[in-house]
Amino acid sequence: MRSIGxxxxxxxxxxxxxxxxAGGLASGRHRxxxxxxxxxxxxxxxxxxxxxxxxxxxxxxxxxxxxxxxxVTAGTVRSAANIDDGWVDFDGDGFLTERLxxxxxxxxxxxxxxxxxxxxxxxxxRSGTTVxxxxxxxxxxxxxxxxxxVANSELGHLQMWGDSAxxxxxxxxxxxxxxDWEEWVVTRVNPFxxxxxxxxxxDLIIISGGISKKPERFFPYLxxxxxxxxxxxxxxxxIVGAALAAQEGTG
Ligand code: BGC
Numbered sequence: 001m002r003s004i005g006x007x008x009x010x011x012x013x014x015x016x017x018x019x020x021x022a023g024g025l026a027s028g029r030h031r032x033x034x035x036x037x038x039x040x041x042x043x044x045x046x047x048x049x050x051x052x053x054x055x056x057x058x059x060x061x062x063x064x065x066x067x068x069x070x071x072v073t074a075g076t077v078r079s080a081a082n083i084d085d086g087w088v089d090f091d092g093d094g095f096l097t098e099r100l101x102x103x104x105x106x107x108x109x110x111x112x113x114x115x116x117x118x119x120x121x122x123x124x125x126r127s128g129t130t131v132x133x134x135x136x137x138x139x140x141x142x143x144x145x146x147x148x149x150v151a152n153s154e155l156g157h158l159q160m161w162g163d164s165a166x167x168x169x170x171x172x173x174x175x176x177x178x179x180d181w182e183e184w185v186v187t188r189v190n191p192f193x194x195x196x197x198x199x200x201x202x203d204l205i206i207i208s209g210g211i212s213k214k215p216e217r218f219f220p221y222l223x224x225x226x227x228x229x230x231x232x233x234x235x236x237x238x239i240v241g242a243a244l245a246a247q248e249g250t251g
Contacts, residue, residue, distance in 0.1 A: 002026055003062035004054055005243030006047055010082055010137045015050040017060045018243035023120030025236060027058035038084045044099050051100060063103035065246030067112035067238040069138060071152045075106055082138050105246040110134045111151050112241030113208045114142025121232035122206055131202040134209035139166035155196055165192050171211055185221035193224050202226045208237055
């Protein structure tokens with residue numbers, strides 16, 4: 001079974017046909033830079049172009065899932081931390097379903113990555129409480145209880161030292177403060193993880209997002225009570241999870 005997954009990121013909008021039996025891409029990955037400003041209308045046009053390109057390479061009449069860097073409830077986007085404010089209260093499912101002329105389902109990007117990791121990656125078959133964190137421009141989170149997603153956990157917006165955790169501990173903070181990997185993990189990431197652990201007592205923590213591609217740079221310094229592992233699906237988790245959510249109506 002196949003559907004199309006799209007990942008709306010800060011710099012690029014990426015999409016592909018996803019083979020849901022294998023949990024991998026069936027087509028190449030198509031990418032168009034994210035428009036600036038990233039208004040809903042401009043982003044919808046870019047998503048339409050990405051879906052056209054993907055469909056041209058490998059025809060797919062399945063639904064389209066879109067991972068967005070924001071809270072999404074019942075198809076409506078509710079927040080806009082790192083995207084244009086016009087997304088707040090925007091009916092993304094309705095607008096894109098009409099624009100693309102096919103079923104479209106939006107969900108949070110970290111939730112999408114989490115769905116993919118729990119189905120096909122490092123979280124496969126895991127029970128108990130699992131937290132996936134994406135440490136990128138923002139900090140995204142996905143919470144699973146016995147493999148079931150609790151959507152929109154938004155742990156990156158916990159307040160820490162007078163600001164959001166993503167401002168204090170995200171990958172952007174490392175660059176802003178000029179910290180090396182060890183300094184960043186010890187002074188920023190570990191305190192954030194301790195905070196998350198005090199709230200949720202997870203059994204497993206998965207670190208996802210671009211930086212999970214080279215975990216050896218920072219994993220040695222991580223200290224947690226829970227088992228902590230890098231994600232397996234790397235760059236494609238958002239695309240795969242979005243396609244999965246569109247097919248199964250989850251997220
Ligand atoms: C947003 C989340 C998103 C994360 C990663 C945060 O700023 O609030 O919804 O998952 O960034 O993109």
